[in-house]
Amino acid sequence: MNHPLRSLALLSLDGLSLNYGTVPAVRAVSFDLHPGETLSVVGESGSGKSSLIRTALGLVPPTAGTVRFDRRGLGDLRGREAKAFRRDAQMIFQDPAAALSPRMTVRTLLTEPLRIHGVAERSAWPGVLDLLRRVGLPESVLEKHPHQISGGQARRVGIARALVLRPRLLVADEPTAGLDLSVQGDIVNLLVDLQRDFGLTILMVSHNLDVVRAMSDRVLVLYLGRAVEVGPAEHVLNAPAHPYTRALLAAVPRFDPGNRHRAPPLPGEVPSPRNPPSGCAFHPRCPLADARCRTEEPAERILTDGRRVACHKPLLASLAAA
Amino acid sequence: MTASPQEAEPLIAIRNLSVSFATGAGPADVLRNVSLDLGRGRVVGLVGESGSGKSTLASAIPRLLPRNLSRLEGSIAYGGRDLLALPDHELAALRGTRFAMIFQDPMAALNPVFRIGTQLVDLQRAKRPKERRGALLARAAAMLARVGIPDAERRLSNYPHQFSGGMRQRIMIAAALLAEPDLLIADEPTTALDPTIEGQIVALIEELRQDYRGTILLIAHSLGLVSQLCDDVAVLYAGTVVESGPAAAVLGDPRHPYTRALLACEIGAGVARRATLASIPGEVPDATRLPQGCVFAPRCPQAAEPCRAAVPPLRALGGGRSVACTLV
């Protein structure tokens, strides 16, 4: 709490938990996100990634813990301040077409944020057109409805819409999911450029570890709602400390023509969060699991390179701080 | 390595296949002059951007084409017969016995109101009409165990919704293999799955190849998947095969500008953070308004006059490779 850097964080989560009824989806997740930084959340489907970012954006109230944006607790924001937060923090949705109101044209969708926040449309319109160009959309899409544009175009509309208000924080849920390989690079380049030009801070969720590698400063690995490894992207992705992170990385079929050898896949599936395994939640699938792992939940430890790992036997024990 | 497809006669030989659909905006030419061999016992990968016609090509083999089909030309030779000329009832008899399909969404392909066991028994009936139900159930259980469903015998009495997405896809694979088909068509079998589950399915398919002798046509978005599983690969762009051949050759030394561009889009493990990634500018042309000449010309960095004059034919390069480009 008293860490000097803490006060500089744009977004900081502290012991954030979210239950749906009695089912825990997010369990005591903490991290700080500094201005201009990109943090990616990775994990299998159902591990709680979307739940985590929805709570971080104040779309659902947390069961426990706090979210601070610019040093103010989200729970304490009222009236003007709450509205200002809604302007400063924007999101790109996992299913881009479904996140666009179906009866509106792209033009209306792009100007709606202005109307909501009482920005004069006329003076802001050139900026909107500029954004449209930046995201690579022709002006002809302005009169189209969401179902008349392709998935890649819908994603671009979603990005433009999130940036119309010039937010400080951009939350992106699977920004390249469902896109062709030929467009994926475009979207990643676009996000990186926009981040640089608009000074954006990005919190991203992705299944695609290559995209994560290309975009992130730091990575948070989620398993059954728990952050099992958090740290600098190049360290976590090149030398994972948690057995789950390693398994996740090994699972991606590598493009390597001529070499068809592959690592054995991670066995089993994510258990139901309704009744998580005892001890370390990963133990039923972990090749290193022992008796202690089955009974005692590992506490988080900090490695010398600054990353946090929740495992009794981290793969890089040499890095473990005393 | 088995014999290359040129030496032995292929299981299926597609020649000059053209498929169009009637749409509100006029005829959509979804496949044009597609020629492709599916060699016996080989895994053939089909890659291309979405809308390039991969699924249409796959469903043209068992002739499961949508109703607004307005043109179907060319031939698909299988066992000395042309599938496109076969009467409906003969083709229907081949589906599910000689050809089996696995789809992206396994839930859509399983009937939600019947137990898995019942569905797996019914699938085998076409080939084994006289066998006892008990024996078929036992085969089903053995196949489920084979594809990695724990406690297979007991799970035969479960309904599809009682399985996870990954398990359902395993069940679909089991169902397809129970029919002992000559050709197994898998249309993006792992797209809806997690990377870890995808890894498991890939490993499963790899392992099954040891005792399944049939041909697999694998449609995939992921080049990683194709490079790991396929013997041969065909690259489809806007309804035409632009390049085909042994996977190691095509992926290791791509000759067509589109294949090159597509491979360049793959983000390698070595990519630096915030490095500019490759993409292919422009979009796949609309099937109702295809450009003149080479379909890739509007996006091709090497496009020149002759490219726009005529459609470059798919030419054999030797070594089982073919490329459709005026430059090659």
Added chain:
Amino acid sequence: MIGVLNRIWRDPGGRAGLLLVAAVLLLGLAGPWMVPHDPNKLSILARFCGPSAAHWLGTDHLGRDLLSRLADGGRVALLVALSTIAVALAAGTLLGIAAAYAPPAAERAILAVFDIVSAFPSLVFALAVVALMGPGLDKVILIVAVTLVPHFGRVARAQTLSLRNSPFLEAERVLGASPLRIALHHLVPNILGPLVVLASMDVPVVITIEAGLSFLGVGVPPPRASWGTLLHDGYITLSQSPWPVIAAGAVLTLATLGFTLFGEALRDALDPKADPKADPKLRTEP
């Protein structure tokens, strides 16, 4: 608006519905000035005439011109039907949306009120209201509207529940849109389709209810015509002449058919995804 009418017109059923609805509206709204006779003029000598040059649809038991009375009755019927449904649609939609978003206890309370109102026979309810406030057209409208609110309310609630967790509504929340704005700009346009269809199919129902109330003397006071009273009078004197029942029944049937066809075409026309001009390339995979 023009676009929607255009799309209805392009659909054969919609075209038939549109023509029928237009005919009924014309008969009801402009008819009284177009028809040849005073609808209330008695002519005992010309009782129970069949159709003739003077009386196109014949006359009733008091010798009044049926066509003129149908036109006059149509005006009352349409006035009652349209205003009733407008009131019920607005109130039902609001209550339905409120119920879907309300905390569980409030939602249960709203649903209980819906159940009670629809369990009450509307005639009994009407008689109670008339006993308290006296007869009149405005009361008919109020009574029928109240009994229809649950009808719209339940559909609005179900539609809202199915959309409540849609990403596009969440996207509006992220942008900071107020709940009212989300409801009016994003929710209502997307739940309105089925409600409008329901409304247009309810038009004939309301006309019939109004007829029943008028017959009981709590609706349109005699001698003013209404389709219901025409039908009813005709039914009583059916043995003397079939024409009053045939004429009133036919108009009612055509109106029902017209509004139903119109409603169905309207639903399709309001669905943005059903636009045949939509780019086929962008169709979603099956």
